[in-house]
Amino acid sequence: MSAQLLSIANASIAFGGVQALNSVSLDVPSGAIVSVIGPNGAGKTTLFNCVTGVYRPEEGSVRLGENELVGRKPHHIAALGLARTFQNIELFGRMSVLDNVLLGRHLHMVVGPLRAALFGKKVVAEEVAQRRKVEEVLDFLDLQFARDRFVMHLPYGVRKKVELARALALEPKLLLLDEPSAGMNAEEKEDLVHVIRDIRDDMGVTIILVEHDMGLVMGISDQVAVLDHGEKIAHGTPSEVTANPEVIRAYLGTDSTVQTALGDAAEDVVKADEVAP
């Protein structure tokens, strides 16, 4: 793995009395697929919002490559090559799918209001060039059938895809997916796995996802970070994380049988340590 693309260092933020993030650090290497998991309310989406500039962490830093992101506005951060999708789909309902995805090309277009009003050759050339890019993205996600339909008239699963298409149209270096598989059936989820892999492998985009479907997370991720009550309790490869007792406690609670099982496991670890020199 090459250098770190994104490094979050000791990010903290509180809402009133709730410490939503407590000194969370996370490094994301370039070209990796990293999942952030955790129980509801663990701070996963808050972490995303701190990275994308929706919230400003009270402490700590978030760096994308050379650039510090804390204190920048979301549209500046987008211009640095970061795109995201949202947990509750945030699309432009009264725009066509084509226009939604074209808006993803906004930062790649330069025409100002005066030129736009005249709509001369240069504007037409730019629109056509961007349209070509958009069609590539629509092809990639099989969305051609919905091109001219209003987003508000589309079913949920298609909207999720449109949102992903819009994010990809930005040609980001880093893509943040907030629960991409929520509301999808098994077949759609399987498609999604391939799509996410292709985005990384063919487009070279680094991906961070927040996800609740453990099968998907463990199957696709290079690294998994686990948040609970605003703190990062584990970070490692999928197999390391599944075996981590802290993670099991966070997910399953401290039921007596689990605790016993964990206790045994912990004893084994202690014994193993004693045996080792």
Add this chain to the structure above:
Amino acid sequence: MNNDELKREYREDLTLFEGPWSRGLALFFVVALIVYSQFFAGNYVVFVMISIVLFVIAAVGLNLLVGYTGQISLGHAAFMAIGAYTHVILYSKGAPLLVTVPAGALMAAILGFVVGIPALRLKGPYLAIATLGFQVATDQILGRWDSLTGGRMGLGVPGPEIGSYSLAEPRTYFLLCFAVCLLVLVGAYNLTRSRIGRAFVAIRDNETAAEAMGVGLTTYKTMAFAISAFVTGLAGALFAHLSDRINPSTFNLFLSIEMLVMVLVGGLASILGSVLGATFLIMLQQGFAGASEYQWIIVGTILIAVLLFEPMGMRGRWLRMKYYFKAWPF
């Protein structure tokens, strides 16, 4: 389905008119209106036509803000006033008309930009009240700044001239207004289908997502206010020559509301809608000129009916008609 309707290139999606039929229809209307105004219409009718054309411009300006960008304004009569006063003051001092009219629009744009700044924090009803404040304040300032604006008495408006060529004749002045109107219509339509227009609509539909995709809210909201005020100010500057004097009460709150009615009845986020809405409302007013006390009863009833039964306004009716006749007579 006609084979000609199949598009083969992306640029075919970017033409001004959809196919030869709508281009022909638009051309027919333009020629017909010019011929009618020059050779058939009496002075009164031409006067009504000028009002319609100017309020089409103003309504397009307001629609860019309300319909496309989703920001309400109750202060657009004030932008008209600023356009009109700036133009008249400069024009009376001897500057040429072709300079002072754009100058009026530009002054309105600058103030539009300033009014746009609070809009970054205010939404919905709060923004409505803030722009209402702007409307009332402008009225008061124009009414009391005697040395510049002539106070409540207003300013005398010299007859319109370009060089030594007089436009005082209504039918000649109509040609100027009509030309400006066509330019505004094409420009506004172009703007709405460009990157800028998409950013406006994105802000209207979902600010969070727009920002996350790289649309700076500060830039685009103030830009929407400035462009909207520019276009409305342009209408205001040309409007000044419809009477011998301008005074602050011409551009009162009622006019702001009338413009909003034009935009709503015509259809939000539609250039064609603004044309239909402004035409409809001005003709209605002229129709009730003798019984103006009933005028607002009718307008109010129509407004409620539109909101209830056709939220897309007259443009919605037009679209439905078009689809219906596409397959006609089957």
